[in-house]
Amino acid sequence: GNSVTQMxxxxxxxxxxxxxxxxxxxxxxxxxxxxxxxxxxxxxxLLLKATKxxxxxxxKGFEATYRKETTSFHLEKGSVQVSDSAVYFCAPLYSGNxxxxxxxxxxxxxxx
Amino acid sequence: xxxxxxxxxxxxxxxxxxxxxxxxxxxxxxxxxFWYRQFPKKSLMLMATSNEGSKATYEQGxxxxxxxxxxxxxxxxxxxxxxxHPEDSSFYICSARDLWELASSYNEQFFxxxxxxxxx
Numbered sequence: 001g002n003s004v005t006q007m008x009x010x011x012x013x014x015x016x017x018x019x020x021x022x023x024x025x026x027x028x029x030x031x032x033x034x035x036x037x038x039x040x041x042x043x044x045x046l047l048l049k050a051t052k053x054x055x056x057x058x059x060k061g062f063e064a065t066y067r068k069e070t071t072s073f074h075l076e077k078g079s080v081q082v083s084d085s086a087v088y089f090c091a092p093l094y095s096g097n098x099x100x101x102x103x104x105x106x107x108x109x110x111x112x
Numbered sequence: 113x114x115x116x117x118x119x120x121x122x123x124x125x126x127x128x129x130x131x132x133x134x135x136x137x138x139x140x141x142x143x144x145x146f147w148y149r150q151f152p153k154k155s156l157m158l159m160a161t162s163n164e165g166s167k168a169t170y171e172q173g174x175x176x177x178x179x180x181x182x183x184x185x186x187x188x189x190x191x192x193x194x195x196x197h198p199e200d201s202s203f204y205i206c207s208a209r210d211l212w213e214l215a216s217s218y219n220e221q222f223f224x225x226x227x228x229x230x231x232x
Contacts, residue, residue, distance in 0.1 A: 034220070043118075043205050043225040044156075089155065093221075097209065099146045100221050104155045 006103030023090030031092035033073040118224035135206030141186035142208035
């Protein structure tokens with residue numbers, strides 16, 4: 001079935017460090033791709049999205065590019081802040097009204 | 113726009129009682145809502161897909177008699193945990209899609225803030 005694989009966490013970085021969280025998905029069709037973020041004790045918030053190959057989603061300094069050739073949607077940020085500490089979920093949407101398929105999540109801790 | 117609310121945000125109950133969690137789309141209509149469960153430091157596990165006016169579709173391994181889902185209107189779905197036990201303690205999150213966005217390529221799911229259930 002459809003699935004997504006995320007980089008295992010936790011990831012601990014110093015403030016202003018560069019962040020990459022890897023995400024790959026199974027290549028069934030052409031899914032839309034999403035990154036969600038969950039801050040401690042809260043629900044999920046959409047961080048960014050991309051709907052077709054080579055699209056780049058961006059928000060709050062985070063970026064991810066839809067790479068069809070490698071079936072990847074890696075999340076990057078050039079300079080993380082303490083406030084970015086959260087759990088990040090990669091989620092492809094395969095078709096129609098099917099639910100999002102979530103990766104295991106990657107916990108990021110940014111220390112000052 | 114596109115706000116999903118959940119009520120209550122937190123509930124503590126005794127073992128054996130039933131708890132109802134409401135999920136509302138505040139500014140859009142949603143024919144489909146999804147219920148997820150999240151264990152501590154774990155990912156979201158889809159429990160069921162709730163369609164307005166029809167029976168919910170449960171994922172394999174989810175007890176439909178224990179987790180009753182009702183989707184009576186385009187803006188409200190409820191999850192009732194019946195005869196709750198400590199192992200039902202978890203973070204329950206609902207999600208909804210905008211009816212009018214189904215044909216678009218975005219098809220974004222909007223998430224509620226979650227309900228933390230603790231069963232003593």
